[in-house]
Structure formats: structure tokens, C-alpha cells
Amino acid sequence: KRNGRNYVHSYTEQDKESDDVKSSMQWLHAVQQAITQDNLILHFQPIYHIPTNQIAYYEALVRLVVDNKVIYPGDFIPALERFEDISLLDQHVISKAIRSLSSYPELQKVAINLSAQAFRNERLVPLVQEKLTQYGVEAHRVIFELTESASLSNLSATQHMVEQLSEMGCAFSIDDFGTGFSTFSYLKNLPAETVKIDGSFVKELTNSSIDRALVKSIREVAFALGKKTVAEFVEDKDTLDLLREIQVEYAQGYYLGKPKPLSELFGQKVAPDVSHSLQEVAMQTQD
Numbered sequence: 136k137r138n139g140r141n142y143v144h145s146y147t148e149q150d151k152e153s154d155d156v157k158s159s160m161q162w163l164h165a166v167q168q169a170i171t172q173d174n175l176i177l178h179f180q181p182i183y184h185i186p187t188n189q190i191a192y193y194e195a196l197v198r199l200v201v202d203n204k205v206i207y208p209g210d211f212i213p214a215l216e217r218f219e220d221i222s223l224l225d226q227h228v229i230s231k232a233i234r235s236l237s238s239y240p241e242l243q244k245v246a247i248n249l250s251a252q253a254f255r256n257e258r259l260v261p262l263v264q265e266k267l268t269q270y271g272v273e274a275h276r277v278i279f280e281l282t283e284s285a286s287l288s289n290l291s292a293t294q295h296m297v298e299q300l301s302e303m304g305c306a307f308s309i310d311d312f313g314t315g316f317s318t319f320s321y322l323k324n325l326p327a328e329t330v331k332i333d334g335s336f337v338k339e340l341t342n343s344s345i346d347r348a349l350v351k352s353i354r355e356v357a358f359a360l361g362k363k364t365v366a367e368f369v370e371d372k373d374t375l376d377l378l379r380e381i382q383v384e385y386a387q388g389y390y391l392g393k394p395k396p397l398s399e400l401f402g403q404k405v406a407p408d409v410s411h412s413l414q415e416v417a418m419q420t421q422d
């Protein structure tokens with residue numbers, strides 16, 4: 136009786152907690168399984184250079200395929216982050232993206248999203264080096280997109296890894312700029328070449344004078360620091376025209392192109408390391 140109320144309270148909290156844990160564990164299991172069955176795939180979305188109207192590079196966006204249904208990262212990434220087990224996904228995405236760069240020169244460069252926890256993973260830097268060498272890809276074709284979130288509590292560790300990858304020749308971009316906590320400390324402390332203005336400031340650009348003021352000032356601060364800006368969520372021509380006027384350099388969004396699998400973008404190709412074994416199989420069957 137003494138613990139009555141408290142007991143009921145903590146029971147429901149724990150109950151909810153254990154439901155969350157259960158569903159997070161199911162996601163973790165689904166992702167682990169997808170990796171072994173090659174059902175964790177990448178879609179690629181173009182990023183346009185506004186002044187020349189040309190595609191400059193693509194962003195790799197991960198998708199989970201379960202029973203022929205595509206599941207978006209918003210559903211499973213939070214579950215993985217909860218278990219601090221996102222390194223599994225990061226490593227898989229890095230390998231796949233670098234391999235795609237070698238099979239598809241048309242991609243030019245690829246931006247890879249890294250979770251905040253990536254910077255606790257000591258395997259990250261050697262893995263990037265190993266994959267670049269294995270697939271014969273130049274480091275400058277890889278851009279890492281960092282979001283300002285948990286890694287802020289760990290800025291010096293993040294800085295250290297960013298420096299190592301920069302020395303290797305990889306580029307960096309600050310993702311979802313303007314929505315995090317210490318935006319300016321990121322700008323100050325990380326050698327990022329580009330700043331991606333969060334889509335929430337871009338979506339309503341044509342009818343919100345507040346968003347226009349914010350986008351203009353982000354682009355000005357970035358420019359003063361020698362960094363280029365990318366606007367995400369460009370969904371119509373008027374927004375693109377306005378961005379050109381504000382002198383934002385790059386644009387990404389449904390108006391310019393949705394994320395798609397490589398085969399849809401450039402047609403089917405056999406990856407170099409697969410074609411070798413296919414040739415062997417062909418020769419064997421000729422016998």
C-alpha cells in the first residue's frame with residue numbers, strides 16, 4: 136500500500152520501456168538479417184550545382200527491403216542508435232557506396248550520411264581506407280555528411296576522425312544545418328566544405344519571409360567562412376529560382392530528382408569484382 140501509486144506508475148513506465156526495447160530489438164535483428172541477405176540497399180539522389188544546372192554529385196540514402204516492401208531510415212535508424220549499434224549499418228553503407236563509385240563513374244561523387252556514433256567506432260577510418268583501396272576509388276569522391284547531434288558531446292573525438300579522413304582526401308558536409316544545438320561550434324571546429332541548409336527552412340521559402348531571412352543569413356555566414364551551401368527539399372521551380380537569387384550554390388529535392396536505385400538511374404551493371412566470378416562460372420559451364 137505504501138508503494139501503491141509509485142508502483143503502478145513505474146510499472147506502466149517499465150512496460151512501455153520494455154515494449155520499446157522489444158521493437159528496437161526487432162529492428163536491430165531485421166537490419167542484421169538484411170545485411171546478410173543483401174536487403175539493405177542504397178538509393179541515390181542528385182545534388183545540382185545551381186549556376187550550371189548540372190548534377191554535381193549524389194547522396195546515398197539507405198533503405199531496408201522486407202518482403203518486397205521498402206522501409207525508410209526514419210523507422211529503423213532510431214532503433215539502432217538506441218542500442219549504439221549503428222556502426223554495423225554505417226560500415227555496410229560505406230562499403231556499398233564506395234563500391235558503387237567504382238562501378239558507376241556517372242555518380243561523380245557520393246555523399247554518405249554518418250551517424251553521430253560513427254565517431255566512436257575505431258574501425259571507421261581504416262575501413263574507409265581499405266574500401267577506397269579495394270575498389271580503386273579516389274578519396275575526393277567521398278563526402279561525409281555529419282549531423283549536429285549527440286557527437287557534439289564528443290566534439291574532440293569527432294574532430295580527430297574528421298581530420299584523419301580529411302587528410303586522406305575525403306570531404307565533409309554539415310547536414311540539417313540550423314536544427315541542431317551548437318551549429319556555430321560545428322562551423323568553427325570542423326573542416327567542412329559545405330553546409331546543407333535543413334529542409335524545414337527551404338520547404339516554405341517562397342511564401343515565408345522568415346525562412347528567406349534565415350536562408351540568406353546561413354548562406355552569408357557560410358560564404359564568409361569560405362563554405363558552400365546546399366539547400367535540401369527543393370520541391371518546385373520557384374524555390375529553385377529564389378535559391379539562385381540568394382546565391383545558394385547547390386540544390387537537392389523532389390523537383391530535381393527523387394532518390395532512386397542505381398539501376399534506375401544508370402541501368403544495370405555488373406560490379407567489377409562480380410564480373411570476374413561470373414566469367415569463371417561461364418567458362419565452367421562451357422566445359
Ligand code: C2E
Pocket residue numbers: 180195196197207208209212225228248249250280282310311334367368369370387388389390394
Ligand atoms: P538527410 O540526410 O537530411 O536526407 C534527406 C532526406 O530528405 C531523405 O530522406 C530524402 O529522401 C528526403 N528528401 C529529399 N528531397 C526531398 C524533398 O524535396 N522533400 C521532402 N519532403 N523530402 C526530401 P530519407 O532517405 O528518408 O532519410 C532520412 C534521414 O535518415 C536522412 O536525412 C539521414 O539523416 C538518415 N539516413 C539516410 N541514410 C542514412 C545512412 O546510410 N546512414 C545513416 N547513418 N543515416 C542515414
Ligand code: MG
Pocket residue numbers: 194248280310
Ligand atoms: Mg544527408
Ligand code: MG
Pocket residue numbers: 310311331333334367
Ligand atoms: Mg539533410
Ligand code: MG
Pocket residue numbers: 311333334367
Ligand atoms: Mg534533413
